[in-house]
Amino acid sequence: MVLKKGITGFGNTHSITINEINKVLEKIKYPYLYSNIIEPQVNNNYFCINIYNQNEKINFKLLINNTFYVIAGITMESEWMNLKFIDLPDDFINQMQSDEIILLDKNKLEAIVPNNEINTLGKEEIEQIKYWGSKTYGEIIFNGYD
Numbered sequence: 270m271v272l273k274k275g276i277t278g279f280g281n282t283h284s285i286t287i288n289e290i291n292k293v294l295e296k297i298k299y300p301y302l303y304s305n306i307i308e309p310q311v312n313n314n315y316f317c318i319n320i321y322n323q324n325e326k327i328n329f330k331l332l333i334n335n336t337f338y339v340i341a342g343i344t345m346e347s348e349w350m351n352l353k354f355i356d357l358p359d360d361f362i363n364q365m366q367s368d369e370i371i372l373l374d375k376n377k378l379e380a381i382v383p384n385n386e387i388n389t390l391g392k393e394e395i396e397q398i399k400y401w402g403s404k405t406y407g408e409i410i411f412n413g414y415d
Contacts, residue, residue, distance in 0.1 A: 272386055275336045276410055277398070278314030280391035284335050290316050293333065293340075296364050300324040309335040313349065315411045322358070329355060332411050338370045339410055341378055350401075350413040354378040378407030 274280060287308060297303050300323040307317040316333040320342075330343045332352075342357040354375045357365075362372055381404050387395060397403075397414045 272382065272390060272406075272409065273337060274389070274391050274394070276334065276339070277390070277394040277412055277414065278309070278335055279393040279397055279414070284309075285316070285333070285338070290318075290333060293338065293365075293370065294318065296367070297361075298364055301361060301364070303331070313411075313413045319345075320361070322361075325358075329357075331357075334410055339373060340365065340370055341373050341407065341411060352407060352411055354407050373406065373410075378410075379405050382406055382409060 275283075287306070290306065294303055294306075297320070302321045302323060303318050304321070305319040309315055314335045316335065318331045318333070319328065320331050321328050328345050330345060330347060332341045332343060333339070340357075342355045344353040344355060347353045356375045357372060365372060387398055387409075390398070397412075398409060401408075401412065401414055403409045403412060
């Protein structure tokens, strides 16, 4: 994964709409249900959707970056700048896969982003990353910068 300009939500020229998110969510099939779609707020750059596995009786949250179709899973207890990333279940990943969607696993989300990759982002993005002390892909792609 290489970070693209605008991934932080700063300096981007396109934001994903709720209609586009609904098209992505249409891929979710049994045993999964989704609910409570929270759109990006002033202090974050991602959609947050509750997911429930009816068979396993497990809940998790799905994050979708507001600029690019980058998707991650987090625990239900995760909040704003304290996101606890998880690996999405294999059967869920199979449902979501497409050419336009990038699904990131926990290892990638917790990996440190090399400085040379951060330096390819826009000036305002780099400033925000430095200000907030973001180091990992997860912290940068799914941020709570305000």
